[in-house]
Amino acid sequence: ACRKAREDAGAAAAAQAAGADLRNAGNWDGEVAHKLAAACLDNELPAPAAAYARDAVSMLRGIDGKKASYLLVSAYETLIKAHAAQGDLMKAAEAAGEGFTVLRRSPRDREVLARLLEMILVSTDGLDAFAAAFHEKCVAARRENPRVRKAIARILLARRDVAAAMVHLEALVGAGCVDPELQDLLVEARRREAASPEEGGRAPLAPPRAGDLESYVHMGERFADAGDEDAAERAYTTLVELSALESEGHAILAKVREDRGRWDEARRHWRRVAEIRPYEPAGPLGEARCLIRLGSAGEARALLERITGRSWPDRFDDAKDEARELLEQITAQKGAEASGGKRGGGE
Numbered sequence: 001a002c003r004k005a006r007e008d009a010g011a012a013a014a015a016q017a018a019g020a021d022l023r024n025a026g027n028w029d030g031e032v033a034h035k036l037a038a039a040c041l042d043n044e045l046p047a048p049a050a051a052y053a054r055d056a057v058s059m060l061r062g063i064d065g066k067k068a069s070y071l072l073v074s075a076y077e078t079l080i081k082a083h084a085a086q087g088d089l090m091k092a093a094e095a096a097g098e099g100f101t102v103l104r105r106s107p108r109d110r111e112v113l114a115r116l117l118e119m120i121l122v123s124t125d126g127l128d129a130f131a132a133a134f135h136e137k138c139v140a141a142r143r144e145n146p147r148v149r150k151a152i153a154r155i156l157l158a159r160r161d162v163a164a165a166m167v168h169l170e171a172l173v174g175a176g177c178v179d180p181e182l183q184d185l186l187v188e189a190r191r192r193e194a195a196s197p198e199e200g201g202r203a204p205l206a207p208p209r210a211g212d213l214e215s216y217v218h219m220g221e222r223f224a225d226a227g228d229e230d231a232a233e234r235a236y237t238t239l240v241e242l243s244a245l246e247s248e249g250h251a252i253l254a255k256v257r258e259d260r261g262r263w264d265e266a267r268r269h270w271r272r273v274a275e276i277r278p279y280e281p282a283g284p285l286g287e288a289r290c291l292i293r294l295g296s297a298g299e300a301r302a303l304l305e306r307i308t309g310r311s312w313p314d315r316f317d318d319a320k321d322e323a324r325e326l327l328e329q330i331t332a333q334k335g336a337e338a339s340g341g342k343r344g345g346g347e
């Protein structure tokens with residue numbers, strides 16, 4: 001044991017001396033720092049490996065080019081592994097989160113770091129404690145790290161710990177960090193809840209504060225496809241919560257309702273669009289479509305004639321054309337009904 005300790009001390013000293021010699025000789029750059037970091041890690045010296053990997057990252061971040069990009073990803077990998085080898089999962093996760101941000105233009109490289117982090121978390125015995133600590137840190141800092149949270153949630157779901165996974169998934173929804181990957185994880189969580197009723201009820205979908213409205217349509221569709229109508233409805237109504245005083249959420253939800261044949265509900269949202277944006281034709285045009293489906297052609301005609309009877313900016317030409325087509329449809333339908341009535345009377 002003493003001999004091993006002396007060897008480790010000697011190796012660490014040699015690693016530090018090598019770095020100092022290279023700096024003094026003017027041979028210190030991102031590539032050299034990364035090679036030294038990797039050598040330290042290979043020789044089970046995680047502390048100097050982390051220090052040199054951090055140096056490499058700092059130098060490589062400002063360099064363009066394919067080789068520099070490859071070295072930067074490798075340096076982040078070494079940095080993450082070095083922190084993990086020291087037993088510091090928090091620093092490993094923070095390094096991964098930094099890498100996700102720096103490499104935001106390279107999905108493939110971000111995926112490499114995500115898979116590495118997941119591999120490290122899967123193999124640790126302290127995942128539960130780390131997951132809880134990471135959540136508390138994000139809440140305290142009021143700053144999210146979506147990729148790390150999704151990595152944690154994915155592992156927890158694989159372990160069938162749905163409740164713990166939902167803590168991280170709903171935190172992301174609450175922060176408006178909604179994307180297709182998160183939607184898939186939420187649907188998977190709902191499926192696992194449905195398959196395990198002993199878990200004690202479904203965690204509610206947290207109301208988001210911000211986000212891409214279209215993402216909630218896709219989320220609703222995914223929930224509906226998975227047979228979870230309650231969660232689908234919650235995703236749809238979130239559209240309106242996110243834009244209570246704007247027309248966009250009402251318009252998107254109105255189209256969803258139309259697609260599902262819920263004409264009366266769609267009509268109410270189109271009317272709200274008209275109230276918010278009275279100088280645009282989308283609201284009354286949408287309401288007229290719904291009224292036709294509901295059998296109220298007279299009310300629909302009045303709305304459509306108002307659209308065709310006024311002057312609109314050129315950007316609304318398509319809406320005006322649709323209004324004319326709907327009026328022709330109403331007239332044709334009325335003529336068909338009258339003709340059918342006469343034939344019936346003659347017989």
